[in-house]
Amino acid sequence: MEHIAPALLQWFGQNRRTLPFREDPTPYHVWVSEIMLQQTRVAAALPYYERFIRELPDIPALAACPPDRLDKLWEGLGYYRRVHSMQQAAQVVCREYGGQLPADYDKLLALPGVGPYTAGAIASIGFGLAVPAVDGNVLRVFARLYNDPSPITDPAVKKTFTRRVMDHQPPDAPGDYNQALMELGALVCLPGGAPLCGSCPLAGLCQGRRAGTARSLPCKPQPKPRRVVPVTVALVRRQDTGEWLLQKRPAGGLLAGLWQPPAFEGERLDAPGAAAALAAMGVQTDPDSAQPLPASRHIFSHVEWQMTGWQLSAPPQQPPEGCVWAGPEQLQTGYALPGAFKAYRKFLLG
Incomplete structure (x- = not known):
């Protein structure tokens, strides 16, 4: 040529x-x-x-x-x-x-x-x-x-x-x-x-x-179907300060080392189930405070998260290991939230 x-x-x-x-x-x-x-x-x-x-x-x-x-x-x-x-x-x-x-x-x-x-x-x-x-x-x-x-x-x-x-x-x-x-x-x-x-x-x-x-052209093989994973997101707001609970993800794997609201992968939890999962983390919440959050989804390369969630209030308490309380200003300037949680960001910053 x-x-x-x-x-x-x-x-x-x-x-x-x-x-x-x-x-x-x-x-x-x-x-x-x-x-x-x-x-x-x-x-x-x-x-x-x-x-x-x-x-x-x-x-x-x-x-x-x-x-x-x-x-x-x-x-x-x-x-x-x-x-x-x-x-x-x-x-x-x-x-x-x-x-x-x-x-x-x-x-x-x-x-x-x-x-x-x-x-x-x-x-x-x-x-x-x-x-x-x-x-x-x-x-x-x-x-x-x-x-x-x-x-x-x-x-x-x-x-x-x-x-x-x-x-x-x-x-x-x-x-x-x-x-x-x-x-x-x-x-x-x-x-x-x-x-x-x-x-x-x-x-x-x-x-x-x-x-x-x-x-x-060009020729490519058909991509493998994405694995669909249900995820329950918990937005936990502290009653006295209005701060939100953030959890640091593990150092390896998907979204490694990033901060996020507590999220329970592989599970679609109802309100009592979300409260129980938070309690297992060491976070106590008001059982009557749960409000449903809008459903959302996020597509990664090989995984699709289908998210539902709950907003809950919590009495004053120390965050469990690997978690922090953060206000809107800290969320704006100090903690990076993955795009997977974009649908819930407005609640955290409101």
Whole structure:
């Protein structure tokens, strides 16, 4: 196939979005942006990115940030494991590399939470190294460009696609080339069977377009059905101070280490059942105070929570181990609540 880089880079120069991490593409800025964008749209991530960089302008600041403050900066982005791994990696960078990311793909790849794509993005965009950065956008572009129906989730197929990506990469502009492919997938070669071929700089080279198969590519296996888990949420308000009870989740697993209202997974409890479950935690509540909360649901990657709940009042008491009482101001500024509990946030802040 004819080299795609000239047409692609010309298109990118004329159509690239102006983004803060492109205007100042230091390795740290590229890293933060790529971690945020793993599960978040660009428009939604931008205000978080700007606030994050403003408060944590370099790797030593990230490494030293108190965990609760770090979670608060990430609140609303979800998938908190991303930022926890990023802080672990920052601490490694401070210990081993003097607080600066290494200009070495393999060393970047060895950092916690840094996979092949992120390592490639940092190395190529931040350091100008000739390495691939192959994400879902790039896989989609190349599946259509080569009219290749191979399943892109197969590791061997990804390796083949990555070789093709590198066959076209200009050694003097690896960062722009990688960004141009990502941008093409984000703006033109769209997912969901809807490529905008009339706007594509590679339309004349695209074998999928020529064969009429572009809309059906790339091929992916059907996702496994999500496991549905009932969850009972308990909003417990202290009678004398108006504070709410928060519980810290375990250090491992889903929403690891985050604060939440008490929530009983795997159970749909009635009011007496919720009160009994709280009592088993060491929290006494007024048995006549229970008010039903609206039902809600939250979808994680492989799990769907179907939530119901109760609001209860509690007499003055010390919180049990792993719990705190928090007022609305503390909830606004000090404790990050996972997005799974978004439907109940208005009660806590009211």
